[in-house]
Amino acid sequence: MVLAAMVLVLEGEGTPEPLGLRGFFYTLLKEAFPEVHDQGENPFALGFGVWRGQPWARVSLLKEELYARLSPKLFGLEGQEVRxxxxxxxxxxxxxxxPWAGLTTYPRLFQGPGSPNLPLRFHTPTFFRRKGVQYPLPEPRLVLESLLRRLEAFGPLRAPEGVREGxxxxxxxxxLEGRTRMARAEVDTVGFVGRVVYHLPRATEEEALWLTALGRFAFFSGLGAKTGLGYGLVRPYAEASPELEGP
Structure with missing residues (x-):
């Protein structure tokens, strides 16, 4: 029940290219876990950016078996040249x-008190597949449906029907504070970047716990479409937290 976000700290010019990062990761994936392509939801998400002037690439793994097979290969890349x-x-x-690395378990997502407020910062363009087109607005239902779908695909729990409805x-x-940014990698669209605080009025204790857990899960899973290209990279934030340098 492990979730892991593994960061490759890089030396080189510029940030990784989305298609190049995906191609590199899929080569590793094909060697370690070829059957993963037979699944509907991807049990991974990719990301990239710059932190303190250092480019990085990120592989987030949502299944323990995938982590067990891929983490030795990823750790073995240290000191190696990659493209x-x-x-x-x-x-x-x-x-x-x-700041983009982490390790947890699905049960730990639900530890601690919940909150009726969920502040999320969208670091890379985030968009959703809606009625056959890419839709760039982070509407509450689209965001929470994306997170629930992925959490329930790979985690041990399903939201009770009353909680889901709430x-x-x-x-x-x-x-809401943000803008749209062009996303060009396999798709030509725009996505939302910025900050949003979601609020569940009259939240029960269980609803607040699920809302908070979904925010913690978002750090690992990403949300929306094309998370395998580095889009939909999000994380909870606190008003007093320092700004992180994005991709």
Whole structure:
């Protein structure tokens, strides 16, 4: 029941290219876990960016078996040359000690008190497949449906029907600050980047716990379409937290 976000700290020019990063990861995936392509939802998400002037690439794994098979290959890249659209040297492979690295379990997502407020920062363009087109607005139902679908595909729990209905039908937007940004990699569309605070009025204790857990899960899963290209990279934020340098 492990979820892991592993970061490759890179030496090289610029940030990885989305298609190059995906091609590199799919080569590793084909060797370690070829049957994963037979599944509907992808049990992984990719990301890239710059932190403290250092480019990085991120592989987030939502299944323990996938982590068990892929993590040795990823750790083995340290000191190696890789091509992620352009060449890099892998300076380090981290699952802690970097703002986009982390390790947890599905039960730990639900530890601690919940909150009726869910603040999310959208670091890379986020969009959703809606009625055959790409839709760039982070509406509460689209965001929470995306997270519920992926969590229930790979985690041990399903949201009780009453909780699901409350989350999807009553969650509103309390604060929104952002813009759209062009996304060009296999698709030509725009996605939302910025900050949103979602709010569930009259939330029960169980509803608040699920809302908070979904926010924690979003850090690992991403949300929306094309998370395998680095889109939909999001994380909860606190008003007092420092801004992170994005991709």
């Amino acid at each position: 992620l659209g352009r060449p890099y040297r892998v300076r380090a492979v981290l699952q802690e000690g970097h 989350l999807l039908e009553r969650t509103t937007v309390r604060f």
